[in-house]
Amino acid sequence: MTVAELSVRKPITIVMVYILICVISCVFIPKLGIALYPKTTMPVLSVFANYPGVGPEEVDKNVTQLIVDRVKGVQGIKNITSNSSTGSARVMMEFGYNQDLDEAKNNIEQALSGISNALPEGCSNPTVRQFDMGSAPIMRLAIRGNLDLHELNNLAESTISPMLQRVQGVAQVDVNGGAKRQVVVDVIYNRLEAYGISLSAISQALSARNIQVSAGKITIDGMDYEIVTSENYSSLDEIRNTVVTTKNGVPIKVDDLANVYEEYDSSRRKVYINGEPGLYIAISNESDSNASSVSKGVQQMIPEINEFLPKGISLELISDNTTMIDATMKEVYSSGITGALLAVIIIFIFLRNLKCSFIIGLSLPISILITLMCMSFMDLTVNMMTMAGLILGMGMVVDSSIVILENIYLHREKGEKPAIAAILGSKNMINAIVASTLTTLCVFVPMLIYKAELKMIGQMFQEMVITVVISLVASLFVAITLVPALCGSILQINTRVQKPLKNKVIKSVDDFMEKILTGLENGYVKSLEFCLNNKFLILVLVVSMLVLSIVKFSGMGLNLAPRSSSDDQVNVTVTMPIGTNKDIVAEKLFEFQDIVLKECEGAYKSIILNSGTSNSGSIQINLPELGKQPMTPNEIKAKLQPYLKQWSDATVSFSSGRGPGGGSAIDVTLLSDDDVAASRVSEEIIAILSEKVPELKDITSDIENGKPRYIMAINKEAAFAAGVTVSSIMNEITSAILGRTATSYYQEGDEIDVIVTIQDEDLTLTSDITSLSINTSKGRMTLDNFITIEEGKSPQRIQRENGDRINHVKASVIPGVTTTEIQKIVEQTLSENLVLPDSVKIQYQGEARDIESFGGAFIIVILLAVFLVFAVMAAQFESLVDPFIIFLSIPLLAIGVVFVYTVTNQQLSMYSIVGVVTLVGIVVNNGIVLVDYTNQLVDKKTFVRKACLDAGRNRLRPILMSTLTTVMGMVPMAFFPGEGAESMQPVCITIVGGLSSGAFMTLFITPIMYEIFNKRREKRFDDPMALINQLEEYDKIASQEDMI
Secondary structure (H helix, E strand, O other): OOHHHHHHHOHHHHHHHHHHHHHHHHHHHHHOEEOOOOOOOOOEEEEEEEOOOOOHHHHHHHHHHHHHHHHOOOOOEEEEEEEEEOOEEEEEEEEOOOOOHHHHHHHHHHHHOOHHHOOOOOOOOOEEEEOOOOOOOOEEEEEEOOOOHHHHHHHHHHHHHHHHHOOOOEEEEEEEEOOOEEEEEEEOHHHHHHHOOOHHHHHHHHHHHOEEEEEEEEEEOOEEEEEEEEEOOOOHHHHHOOEEEEEOOEEEEHHHHEEEEEEEOOOOOEEEEOOEEEEEEEEEEOOOOOHHHHHHHHHHHHHHHHHHOOOOOEEEEEEEOHHHHHHHHHHHHHHHHHHHHHHHHHHHHHHOOHHHHHHHHHHHHHHHHHHHHHHHHOOOEEOHHHHHHHHHHHHHHHHHHHHHHHHHHHHHHOOOOHHHHHHHHHHHHHHHHHHHHHHHHHHHHHHHHOOOOOHHHHHHHHHHHHHHHHHHHHHHHHHHHHHHHHHHHHOOOOOOOOOOOOOHHHHHHHHHHHHHHHHHHHHHHHHHHHHHHOHHHHHHHHHHHHHHHHHHHHOOOOEOOOOOOOOOEEEEEEEOOOOOOHHHHHHHHHHHHHHHHHHOOOOOOEEEEEEOOOOEEEEEEEOOOOOOOOOOHHHHHHHHHHHHHHOOOOEEEEEOOOOOOOOOOEEEEEEOOOHHHHHHHHHHHHHHHHHHOOOEEEEEEOOOOOEEEEEEEEOHHHHHHOOOOHHHHHHHHHHHHOOEEEEEEEEOOEEEEEEEEEOHHHOOOHHHHHOOEEEEOOEEEEHHHOEEEEEEEEOOEEEEEOOEEEEEEEEEEOOOOOHHHHHHHHHHHHHHHOOOOOOOEEEEEEHHHHHHHHHHHHHHHHHHHHHHHHHHHHHHHOOOHHHHHHHOHHHHHHHHHHHHHHHHOOOOEHHHHHHHHHHHHHHHHHHHHHHHHHHHHHHOOOOHHHHHHHHHHHHHHHHHHHHHHHHHHHHHHHHOOOOOOHHHHHHHHHHHHHHHHHHHHHHHHHHHHHHHHHHHHHHHOOOOOOHHHHHHHHHHHHHHHHHO
16 A cells, blocks of 8 residues: 555545644744854864064064964864964964864864963963854944943943843853043153162052952951951052152152053043944854844843933944844745745646645645754754755645646546545656655755865755755655645545536636647647657757857856845945054044945944054944845945045955855965065056956955064173063063053942053153163163164064965956956966066965865766766666666756856856756656656557657646746746845756756657657567566466466
8 A cells, every 4th residue: 555545545644644743843933043144164273372562573483383383283184374463373274174173172272282381481372262153243232321431331341241141142242442441650751760760660569559468367255357458549649659669768659750640541442333432232142042033132131221221321222233134034035935926826827726726835835834843953044045945945845746636637537536536646656756856855965975075165055955855855745645635535626527617707717728728738749749750950959059058158157156245234444554543543434434424324324433453443334224225335335435546545445245255256375485575566466457357346465564663682691691681671661661550459340450651751762762771780770781773664464374474465356257257367467467576476266266176076966966866767767768868958957057147147156056956856857757657658558759749748737837836936036036135046046047948858858869769669569578578477477376
């Protein structure tokens, strides 16, 4: 007894099982998280170390290289890059995508064990961290009110942050902006020298005075009393009156040496919200949490927090990155629903039967509910990729049900009773739909096997593949269980034979539609007969189209990923020349903000300025949600770009768009230890590319002019002779210039640092530094006895890749061109116009090289998919010829793919190649149904030509229905994806074009090839030695023996 027969015999049981499944699904589906893209893990570990006050060259030599030497022997490392900048070292190790990063992290930590003994004094122990793509803030909240910034800062850190951290999924709450109170002990150098006191002595005196110590306890009359000394500072006067030393019995106090005053820390990053000084709280979510859910939790917490805040103080949401997720997913949902409605309309047009359409329509939501339930069990999220999988699966989900139901319908038209028609109709087609489902699944198996080799694309598409697989398996079970159960008894299907239409208007419309479809069938049969009579002509025509398509395809070029500029914010970075004062940077930021206010009025919600402590700052322009933006990010950039021509001294870069890309389209890598030569070459490359390759934009170099500096050389022999250490000399200089935190105390809940430094007016020349004094074994001596100062320049940072010193010239490409096309032009242009010095070499990285690295893996995936599909079909047909006939339609899908990309003027990407891989499994399904039915006729000794024509007529409607439902399901996403959903357009448009041409070729080319390869079977109709006749004879003998 087949599954279909069992379902017809027990329809109530089957229906109740599916009702139970739907109820369970409705319980688990609300637990599904929502995200823009699947969670991906970069196989990268980083090692960080801090070496305060030390330049990039010294950090690179004494810290970075030492770390690299220790970790380069760790197994599994593919690539090592390092970045040495002032005061810090970072080493990044890239592993394979199948690497266990926890194990790799342990191995690196073991390799670095004991390194602290080899690191220079003052350098921190290295820490190992895993690269987290989701570590960026997802929300920003502004604190507004009538308090000073430092009071708002305290309120944010002491009250608001702890409450926000209670929200489930919140990983980190950072307060940006504001101000922190500090006490400055501004030492007057002349007085310091007059008293013969060092800065270190002042710091030590302040630290020793500001103490709270427990001296133990004593027992009096059986009671224990704790002995406590509490001499914490509580006022500026106490700091001023601190005794540093005595001279001739007279105490020398801090007030005798310095001016003591309170100020706000000016070294911290300044934040301006809509032009006013302020602060904001940046919230990051945990790596395993759902950003959208965390955002909703935080927004629910804001009113509760506001109730706790003092009157006049409020916490407000100023930006939420998850709003784009919601807006984009709305577009995807809309496309999915539209596609589903179009699919149902197609089914109704062909069947013109409400019960049939209802049964098919019912199979769709049930399959989707089962898929979503399984996604919840597997901890997947509803994102762009899983929704694309659902939309892709949606068309294929109904295919199996269409084939089964359409065959049941044919049996009913012959007058068979509902239950019998349901059993026979299902039994005839079950092998075909199982095979077609397996062939589609076989395509996706290699993508899961080679996920690591496909790198980021493998991770991005993994959830889509899983979603399609689940939906297809679910739809197969629905087709062979629920559809027969409903058709056999509960919703018995009646054709026009059982129940002719009585309403004249409806009957006339129905007759008209049937006439059109019958005419379509007759026209198809005539066309097919013409093709069968003119095989050579048709094959030559098709091969010519295929060759032209392949030639066109080879010249179309590829992008790594589709580019999207859709975003609800525009980020602008303004970089001034090295050494530019932070106040000048802030002026530029405000100047840029004025331009935004003038040109983009009404187009933004808020503007956040971040003025840093270096030569750069940033502007975040927060926009309304997608679909409600008066100006898109590209339009804003176009408005602002002309003004930047006036800023010859500033580099301004724009960023927007949250597509799956992220790397540079073009990346020219310079390898050189000669900073001057590398800088000159990078300038030449920028000039050449700007002039000769107009398809490039945003051409930038990461080589920055050296930062001006004074290099102090210490005479170690002189220092040793005077009993002075190198570190004590550096400590004295650091304290004088940067200041040193001597101690800290609490006042009104604030922790206040006490900073000891030399007043600015005493340090205006290098001679002021060399005239500083230090205590030695020979008494007080000036530093010019130990140091010499030379003027020089320091690189802003030193980058290395696998030991080689590198820099990059990067560029983006304009819309309408592909990376691989431009890469060839760039390489040819530079080879013809650039003369490299011996000290500089160049290599090419970027998207084109990434595409090349994926190429081999994709070829293996396609070949393995083809082999698996062939194996399934060979097993089904018990033939090596029939699968080959169907396989001939696979190359022909290139005709439709090239055609649709040419007409729509879209660019191919690696996402398009994923669509092609998917097509390999989909496009053969129609061929399986057609060849399977043709074989059934030939097995009944129908002549091959007649079998091809009859099978074509009989299978035309189900093939058109299954093709059109899949195509129509993807049309909204393929041609009208909506803002933010462009990344899935290449997959959908590829399937639409390939499946359309594939179905056409199946209907005409497959019968031609079938007749060519199977015409010989007619000779075996009466051959007693033919296998089919021998087996038929055996079945008769076995039947007779069973009767005896």
